[in-house]
Amino acid sequence: MMSMAADLSKPEGTVILTVSGNIDNTNVNGEAQFDRQMLEQLPQTKITTYTPWTEGLHVYEGVLLNTLLEQVGASSDKLVAKALNDYHTRIDLEALKDYPILLAIKTDGVPMRVRDKGPIWIIYPLSDYAELDTIKHHEDMIWQLGSLEVY
Numbered sequence: 001m002m003s004m005a006a007d008l009s010k011p012e013g014t015v016i017l018t019v020s021g022n023i024d025n026t027n028v029n030g031e032a033q034f035d036r037q038m039l040e041q042l043p044q045t046k047i048t049t050y051t052p053w054t055e056g057l058h059v060y061e062g063v064l065l066n067t068l069l070e071q072v073g074a075s076s077d078k079l080v081a082k083a084l085n086d087y088h089t090r091i092d093l094e095a096l097k098d099y100p101i102l103l104a105i106k107t108d109g110v111p112m113r114v115r116d117k118g119p120i121w122i123i124y125p126l127s128d129y130a131e132l133d134t135i136k137h138h139e140d141m142i143w144q145l146g147s148l149e150v151y
Contacts, residue, residue, distance in 0.1 A: 007025050007071075008025050008026065008027040008032055008038075008071070008072070009027065009038065010027050010028060010033075011027070011028070011033050011034060011035035011038055012035060012037070013035035013036060013037055014035055014036075015033045015034065015035055016034065016035060016036055016039070016105075016119040016120060016146070017033070017034040017039065017103070017119075017120055017145065017146065017147065017148070018031050018032070018033050018034075018146065018147040018148075019031065019032040019033075019034075019068070019069075019072045019074075019147070019148045019149075019150065020032075020147065020148075020149050020150070021074075021076070021079070021148075021149040021150035021151050022074060022075045022076045022150045022151060023072040023073050023074050023075070023150055024072070024073030024075065025071065025072045025073040026072075032071075032072040036105060036111065036119065039062065039063055039068075039103070039105055039120075040105070042063040042067055042068065042071060043063065043064075043067055044061055044062065044063065045061070045062065045063070045064050045067075045100060045102060046059055046060070046061045047059070047060050047061075047100060047102050047104075047123055047125045047128075048060075048127065049123065049124075049125050049126050049127040049128065050126060050127055051123070051126065051141065052138055053117075053143075057127065058107055058108055059107070059108050059109070060102055060104035060106070060107055060121070060123045061102075061104060061105065061106040061107075061109070062102050062103045062104040062105040062106065062120070062123075063102070063103050063105075064100055064101065064102060064103070065093070065101040065102065065103055065122070066093075066097070066101070068103060068148075069093075069150070072150075074150045075150070076150050076151060077092065077093035077094045077097065078090065078091070078092055078093070078094075078150070078151055079091050079093065079148050079149060079150050079151065080148070080149040080151065081122060081140065081142050081145060081147075081148055082142075082145070082146055082147045082148075082149070083142045083143065083144045083145055083146060084114065084144040084145075084146045085144065087142060088142075089139050089140050089142060091140050099124065099125065099129060099132065100125055101122065101123070101124055101125075102122070102123040102124075102125070103120050103121075103122060103123075103145065104120065104121045104122075104123045105118065105119060105120055107121075114144060117143035117144060118143070118144065119144070119145075120143075120144075120145040120146075121141070121142070121143040121144075121145065122140060122141050122142050122143075122145055123141060124137050124140070124141055
């Protein structure tokens, strides 16, 4: 019997993102776990933007949040994003569905390390959409992202 979970391979490297909650496609213990290579195999997008924490414009590269949520079969547009240090925020994607929200794994072509806000940083395209440049959206732009819980 084939299950939908067959779509997601198991991570072979270090897991850098775990997605849990209301999802249909899982690969380990009812969760969807991703290593860097698995994220790099998903369609990649580049966004050039400024952030409140960096100087000038940088090119961020990774998978769009919506693409990842489709991959895991998310059945809700509400999620809790949690950083490695347990900082977390609730994100309502209904209001953001028309924006390219990025799970960045590279900055200016270089894979992000933990000390460089990696391995994953949620990037909003602030340079392209001035309406996203708010305190609430800044709070949602978690760096050192470790997990997403769809609820």
